[in-house]
Amino acid sequence: MIRSRPRRSSPVWLPTLLAGWAGCQGLSWSPWSGPGSSPPAPPVPASEPAQQAALTAAAATPADVESQRGPRPQGPWVGPGALLVNGEEITVEEVLDPIRAHLERAAATLSYTPYRDEVQRVVGQQIWQLVNEVLVYRDARKTLNERVDQALDKEVERLIQARIDREFDGLQARFESHLAELGWSMDRVRELVRRQVLVSEFLRQRLKEAVPEPSRQELYAYYQQHLAEYRRPASAELFLIEIPVADLVDESQAAGEASAHLQARRQALEVARRARQEIDSGVAFAAVARSYSKGLKAPDGGAWGVITAPGLRGRYAEASRRLFQMKAGECSEVIDAGESFFIVRAGLVTPEHTVPFEEAQPEIRDTLRAARVREMETEYLARLREKADIQRWEEFKKEVVARIPRPATEEQVPGASGRP
Structure with missing residues (x-):
């Protein structure tokens, strides 16, 4: 369990942030992958006007987060501000820790509106990343065997070391000091990264095997529709x-x-x-x-x-x-x-020439299969979420917002001080 931090009022500088997180539900980006991977496209805001208005009002009201909490589920495992997914706990720091350095850089360099959009995109994606991992992990663990387990351990250590090199100048002691501030151990970090890697590989293998080969007609139709992409100077x-x-x-x-x-x-x-x-x-x-x-x-x-x-x-x-x-x-x-x-x-x-269809086929085949894998992943995760028991969603989002780094230009935002 992470060490609790002082409570802060909900920041009023993100008046539309919470509503946008309803649509960012893919499992396509891992913050542990570093600069080589890119966050996904911005999520689609919630379409229901009443729901969006309620969430916007909640985010814009400088009220104490703790005072807004509903009844807590009983049980000693439930930490402050945690989200419960099928009884499994997701904490605020699990959401923010892997992306905090990115958010701090964005807060220091972006003006208010671009920063708000970046927060909505990255944090929303990270929340759903963790939710989806919890939902898939139970099935993914069934695929483990000794060979997979050994390969998984190596990949986990590689990703952790990559983050240490990237964010802590390669110093293990600095990383462990950072974990101590969160109340985490290296074993806890390994557990989180292991879950992320296993789920990602499980989905890749499961869906890849289920995707049929595109027909020649489908390949040629794509080639004709995207002919400009195959012209070479x-x-x-x-x-x-x-x-x-x-x-x-x-x-x-x-x-x-x-x-x-x-x-x-x-x-x-x-x-x-x-x-x-x-x-x-x-x-x-x-x-x-x-x-x-x-x-x-x-x-x-x-x-x-x-x-x-x-x-x-x-x-x-x-x-x-x-x-x-x-x-x-x-x-x-x-x-x-x-x-x-x-x-x-x-x-x-x-x-100057156009790549012949025969030569372009392998690339087109990979493109079509990848698109179908993404569709199947979205459908699979949607089915899991429909059956999932997710508790304390609204207050969890508010708690996350309360701990996000504030933008450097916050004082220039109307109402940022909490006054009309």
Whole structure:
């Protein structure tokens, strides 16, 4: 059980927050996954006007949360502010701890309205994430065996360590100190992460096996409807020799003088011509680039890799434009780009094209199957929620709101002080 914190009045700076959490019920994002994963799209607000008005009024009233609580279910396991799902307890800190760092950054950097929207999205998703995990966990545990158990333990430790590295500078002691403030142990954290990983894998395997293969007609229909997604721009492998004029300006003269700049241009052009002559004599382009080029990729033989049309910008725009006029293996003349002289060699050249249907089929198949898995997951979770016994939902949402970091611009929000 977590350590209780001082009670605070419900913040009035989130007047529409609670109503929006009714629609965010998927199981698609884990806060333990870190920056590599993205929160889902914002939830759809509740549509019933009366319900929304009631929730909005509750969130906008600066009344003490504790005084608004209804009768508590009896039993020593019920903690302050906990949500009960089929008799299992979900605490406020279980919701907020994995996402608190994200919310604190958002509170410090976002203005009021974007922050409110971000809170509604991330916190709403996290609440439903935990509710869904509790509902699915009982079935998921039945799939455990020794091999799965060992793999699960490794993944749990990896995710915990990733969070320690990300949020606590890799220091186990700092993380354990943080847990002590919450009244948690490492075993409690492992239990929570283990449940999340097991449920996620259980759903993935169960639904993946249940999804039928899309027919060829379905694949082709999707291909035709999304044809623009399979168009690819021209691309070419760029090799470049660059002779910047500025590198040859005589430092003993004023750099801005026209005569100094003109002399530097002549010298740069002469260097570029000598480089081109060596290429004509049979010296490898890469060797010439290492000897003559002053560009970014000179140590790599002038190899820039593959670039796509329309190509590079700025001082490289002219060289890039010339590249897409060339055939594979061709070497350009000396190109005068004003402040630099270039020699371009084209490597592999791929013209603009549309990915053929046969080649696109594996990607389309995965896309359609993933969409169907999401639909089946939503339907499966909805059935579980219909049968679930969820208690203290309204007061739990208020308790969560009361502990959310307040935005930096709170004082600018009308009514934020609690006065009309």
